Amino acid sequence: MQKEFEMSMMGELSFFLGLQIKQSKEGIFLCQSKYCKEILKKFEMENCKAATTPMSTNYYMSVDEAGTVVDQTKHRGLISSLLYLTASRPDIMFIVCLCARLQSSSRESHFKAAKRILKYLKGTTFVGLWYPSHSxxxxxxxxxxxxxxxxxxxxxxxxxxxxxxxxxxxxxxxxxxxxxxxxxxxxxxxxxxxxxxxxxxxxxxx
Structure with missing residues (x-):
């Protein structure tokens, strides 16, 4: 490719579109801890109490037509940020997709469910994907x-x-x-x- 295009060696890949890549002889570790911290700060949740799970085991999300309407722009922004985080966090994919289905008519109960995910991320900021070199x-x-x-x-x-x-x-x-x-x-x-x-x-x- 260097013969066809003008290229320059930037060194070993360590960061790409919010995805952090740590390479070693043992393998490759992918995470989005920096992006995760930015989300917590953006939605003023950096000092929140961490949750052990992204959603309650007995929680059921409904349309909640009688609920209080929340800021649609803020709620959709939160869902969009969480959806991008699923690139390296399959543990939150189910609840994030569930929240995304009802973002067209956001209610306070829906926003609380999304904030519960942020509380879970607070305690699992450095969770990622590990790919050992010899497996x-x-x-x-x-x-x-x-x-x-x-x-x-x-x-x-x-x-x-x-x-x-x-x-x-x-x-x-x-x-x-x-x-x-x-x-x-x-x-x-x-x-x-x-x-x-x-x-x-x-x-x-x-």
Missing amino acids: PIHLVGYSDSDFAGCKLDRKSTSGTCHLPDSSLISWLCQKSKQNIPKHPKNLSSSNQGEIVENEALMEPNL
Whole structure:
């Protein structure tokens, strides 16, 4: 490429679009701790009390039409910032995507849920992805679904991840396009296909 384009060596890559890269003989570590601190400071949460989880286990997010309306611009800005953080933080992807679904009609309860994520980030600022230099290539895939977990439209939210040995390389959190009928025996062919696909991911034949 140096023959075709004018290039200059800037040294070993350590920072790219908010993503911090630390390289060593043992492997590569990716994180967004600097960006995470900037988010906490931007939304005045740098001195908040840290939370151990990004959301409560018994929490259910609803439309909450009777709730108090909050600043739409501020709430959407927070969601956008959190979505970019999922580039290296799959542990917050589910709740961030859940908050993003209701950002068009933001209520105080929705904003509190998003701030709970910031409290979790306060205590996990330096969490990231580790890729060891010497690890066997054994691809494993996992999948799970909450099966009609959304009470508004009875749609499922599924999540998948893939790891060659112990290094996470891809992850996904997606809401189903079709709702699940109240009686499972009446599942359509497309719903059955989703279940079969999930089972195949959980038990890879490699």
